[in-house]
Amino acid sequence: MTYFHPERMPVLPTRRRKAARLQLEELVRRTAKAPKRRPPAVVAALIAIVAIGSGAAAFAVAAHAPVTNKQLARCFTSASRSGFAAEIAVAGKPGSSGQVTNAHDTCADLYSDGRLKQGVSAEMPHPSNGEQPVPHLVVCVWTDKSAAVFPGPQGTCARLGLPAAARR
Amino acid sequence: MGIDWASASDQDLWSHAANEGAGEAFGELFERHADRVYAHCFSRTGSWSMAEDLTSVVFLEAWRRRNEVRFSGDSALPWLLGVANNATRNAERSLRRHNLLLAKLPPPGVEADIAADAATRVDQERLAQHLLCAMGGLRQAEQEVLALCDWAGLSYAEAAVAMGVPEGTVRSRLFRARQHLRDLADGSKARCAQANPSPARLLAGGHA
Numbered sequence: 616m617t618y619f620h621p622e623r624m625p626v627l628p629t630r631r632r633k634a635a636r637l638q639l640e641e642l643v644r645r646t647a648k649a650p651k652r653r654p655p656a657v658v659a660a661l662i663a664i665v666a667i668g669s670g671a672a673a674f675a676v677a678a679h680a681p682v683t684n685k686q687l688a689r690c691f692t693s694a695s696r697s698g699f700a701a702e703i704a705v706a707g708k709p710g711s712s713g714q715v716t717n718a719h720d721t722c723a724d725l726y727s728d729g730r731l732k733q734g735v736s737a738e739m740p741h742p743s744n745g746e747q748p749v750p751h752l753v754v755c756v757w758t759d760k761s762a763a764v765f766p767g768p769q770g771t772c773a774r775l776g777l778p779a780a781a782r783r
Numbered sequence: 784m785g786i787d788w789a790s791a792s793d794q795d796l797w798s799h800a801a802n803e804g805a806g807e808a809f810g811e812l813f814e815r816h817a818d819r820v821y822a823h824c825f826s827r828t829g830s831w832s833m834a835e836d837l838t839s840v841v842f843l844e845a846w847r848r849r850n851e852v853r854f855s856g857d858s859a860l861p862w863l864l865g866v867a868n869n870a871t872r873n874a875e876r877s878l879r880r881h882n883l884l885l886a887k888l889p890p891p892g893v894e895a896d897i898a899a900d901a902a903t904r905v906d907q908e909r910l911a912q913h914l915l916c917a918m919g920g921l922r923q924a925e926q927e928v929l930a931l932c933d934w935a936g937l938s939y940a941e942a943a944v945a946m947g948v949p950e951g952t953v954r955s956r957l958f959r960a961r962q963h964l965r966d967l968a969d970g971s972k973a974r975c976a977q978a979n980p981s982p983a984r985l986l987a988g989g990h991a
Contacts, residue, residue, distance in 0.1 A: 627821045627838060635839045636813050640806030647804030702847050721880055738848060
């Protein structure tokens with residue numbers, strides 16, 4: 616019992632296909648290693664020394680900064696810079712102040728869907744039915760100036776040594 | 784010397800893309816499977832334009848979930864169709880999530896301007912919407928197994944990968960779905976002949 620024969624169906628329009636392919640290729644080049652990227656060991660050690668030597672110095676990052684990289688955002692499942700993060704393509708109008716809000720809401724959607732769960736270092740393969748609890752989320756500015764959404768209270772960004780995303 | 788992506792296996796392409804950021808490798812995967820994903824998205828939505836957007840969404844989602852990929856033999860297609868099932872089930876949310884990237888693509892349907900092709904597409908949309916309406920009384924999982932096995936032509940083993948269930952479950956679910964569809968056929972004839980449900984309604988609950 617077969618209703619449809621894909622081989623007889625019209626194919627994805629050429630212009631659309633080309634554009635989508637180019638876009639995917641660019642996305643792959645930009646993001647292939649992003650979730651696993653960590654600071655070099657020497658830099659990490661220096662940061663640790665500074666943090667131990669003068670506690671306040673570790674928080675000497677700007678309190679707020681704009682998200683200027685609108686291409687991607689990351690939804691972390693723990694308040695840790697080296698924790699698991701799901702990458703998202705952020706919805707919203709490029710350059711608008713709504714970008715940060717959308718990164719927040721999109722990550723909240725992932726939690727609500729059951730695709731992300733606080734403290735779990737993987738995306739859940741089969742979202743559960745029904746809405747799942749969404750933790751309090753804060754939007755920080757990642758090292759590449761994109762939005763990084765972490766579960767945690769106000770002040771989480773500063774604790775992680777990241778600026779909080781400025782809202783205009 | 785460059786790599787001949789066209790002759791590489793799906794697994795090799797995926798590995799090059801995920802581990803080395805080889806965009807061309809993922810581009811080749813897209814080229815290989817985009818039409819099947821497109822057809823599957825169409826069969827689940829009854830709308831060509833939505834299927835075009837969702838095809839992009841499926842590959843964006845697949846990339847986002849690249850570490851979860853499962854191959855059937857060497858093919859990534861069954862898993863991609865599983866991603867497509869999720870994307871079509873939550874179509875509006877999926878489209879919203881990838882809105883920024885989709886906005887950079889040409890608008891859907893830009894090349895559907897040849898009269899004969901346009902007429903075929905309209906006919907196929909009507910047929911798909913009629914079938915979706917007829918399937919409206921089935922459970923979501925039954926609709927999906929019919930779409931994968933009877934519309935997209937996957938084997939039981941491939942559908943098992945797409946749905947993330949054992950092969951035996953696919954067989955029994957497909958059997959029940961076909962039987963259920965036959966049972967519903969009389970009632971759905973009149974209902975679906977009159978109804979012209981929108982893809983969004985069909986997607987939202989599967990009950991037209």
